[in-house]
Amino acid sequence: MSRAGDQQQPVSLEPGEVRLYSRHLLMPAIGIQGQLALKAARVLMVGAGGLGCPALLYLAAAGVGRLGIIDADRIEVSNVHRQVLFRTTDKGENKADVAKARLQALNPYIHIQAYVERFNIENAAALVADYDIVIDGTDNFTAKYLINDACCLGGKPLVYGAIIQFEGQVAVFNALQADGQRSANYRDLYAEPPEAALAPNCAEAGVLGVLPGIIGCFQANEAIKLITGIGQPLSNRLLMYDALSASTQEIRYSAAPGNPLRDPLQPFALQELPVACAAPTSEGGLNMGLGQLLELARKGTAVHLVDVREAHEREQVSIGGVHIPLAQLEHLGGRCLSDAPVVLYCQSGLRSQRGAVQVSRQWGRSDIFSLQGGISAFLGSDLYPELMAKLTLCQCSGLLRPQ
Template sequence: MPPLPPLVDPGPPLDRGATERYARHLLLPAVGELGQRRLRAAHVAVIGAGGLGSPALLYLAAAGVGRLTIIDDDVVDVTNLQRQVIHPDAAVGQPKVDSAAAAVRALNPDVDVITHRARLSPGNAAELLAGAHLVLDGSDNFETRYAVNDACAALGLPCVWASVYRLQAQVSVFWADPPAPHRGTDLRDLFPAPPAPGTVPTCGDAGVLGALTGQVGSTMAGEAVKLICGIGTPLLGRVAFVDLADATVTHLPLAPRPAHTASPAPATPPTHQHPLVTPTDLAAELTSETPPVVLDVREPAEVAIAAIPGSLRVPLADVLADPTAIGLAPDADVVVHCKVQPRAEAAAAALTQAGASRVRVLAGGILAWVREVDPSQPAY
């Protein structure tokens, strides 16, 4: 199989300042002066200025990528600082795109930075990705990941994709229609459809080692440089499975799905199927003569941070495996909660399907409880 051709045509010759700044690239035969000119002419869109986007943005800026578009709708939270190294402590409360843009400009003022404080969706993807040569997807939710994937496929853009979970990660390059004779793949070849809402924990639910996001984000930046310059063998048609605990990286082949198989429709956000109860109303009910059973479906490490006193603690996976094993009466008054709400919705649905008739969900989860009822406990 021949190598992929360079993605970007070279820009103008380097001046003396650029020659000095990128001297270590110029010494690399694989990059050299021509490759550096390609980097300076490149436009990379980065989805998410979080754990993966932080190192990716810093290394792309340091590499001399000429234009970076940063897309993120979130603000910096103190819990981000453990892994999202592009944001300083002073940026807590600021939009992530603003904090990330400031860090990129401080590192390399020659980089043109475009920011969009928005969440990419099918409706705005073409506008947000306009002019980009490739995309790095560092998003942390399935709805955005599939929207990014489908937008890149429609626009003909290669996408460097990764996901992290605790001490493990996956990295790949998706490109629906690469130059012949290479075969295209995308996220739907790996995961044909998103999982049911609430069934897969996010980093905010399950935790993640900060150094792993640094390793994976740097790998994403390296894949982008390879594609731009046309060097090495990018992860197109392969998935790199990273296990930090075992210090291993395993490459798994990824084949395109049959051409006649239509892509599943993107998942739509679930509608609430169960009544919601506010934290203040639940607090009042818990002091009554007939308090409800509070079922906490978070993981034990989450419960150790903050919990509702007297709650029944059963992780979501156990609830989904056998809802009847919890031992609740079919007519028991049950209020289910998790960190925010999605896992509680999934657990409530499983209980109802198993015959429970009085199931409610705590609106906003334990974070809302801490905020509105018991601020003495920490949020996470």
């Protein structure tokens, strides 16, 4: 396999780079030519979260000459247990900007471009065209399909990663093979996204903090292999890792005949799929932010606070209120919650948003809300102490008390 970036490869390393990369230079498989290939390479990291942070750390340390980081999010305290480029004191800062500063301090010989924006249909093609390799560090299916499609249309390899709870996946899509053809892509592995109810993200289902570090390092390794031409990339193979058993499983897959990216009769147009893992929005199914809830609390307005999670989740952490799992809430009829506004909550706000849409229609009410961001936002907010002190719950909702 040819090395990425050969056409514009630098001719030498600076003395400081020789010292920094000395252990690479000692390895015959990499050596000076491999290190020059790394210096010439351009890698785009989509998402500076749990996967992006470790992948970026090791790519920067390895000497990848140009790194792009695109992420529109700001740092939250709940990110820090797995997003190792950030500190709790970075709360509220742009992820892409903080990541760039930390990586530049790690390696002053590389160029880093931060894009504080979302990877979307407007910028996808241009961004992909400007880099040799793209790494997927996102946590939702809408982004994953768009990244895959942009890479396939742009002729660029994609290093895929995904994590949930204790399990992770890694693969390389659309890599140029020895026969001149491109390897299979994400749509060959997953033809369609799952339904919203089956598509939780890390905020909803949780993730072991060390897991994205493991999977992100796998992704960095695959990118380095593609750049230097060493080893065998994970093309047409999906590596699955189980952190609980410390075991791996490999699934082989191939190009699927029904993949629309290969339909010669109907040219594929880049498109953004509906957000599969977000809750639907509708009239009556409204989000209530923490600031809005605090306004009610300051006015002394009582509310029904309803935890719609399952019992085992409530046992782990709770902000109080009455416990009515979502499936039961939909059959309740709302009679005992008719005397005040109802604020539903879950871990991240996704399930409670679905519940707010559903029961507001069933009960014919417009005063049913979902706590935006759920428990994660509540406990991580600076408003938490005042909310705890001032929020008034209706009698059947119990006391607001962490458990």
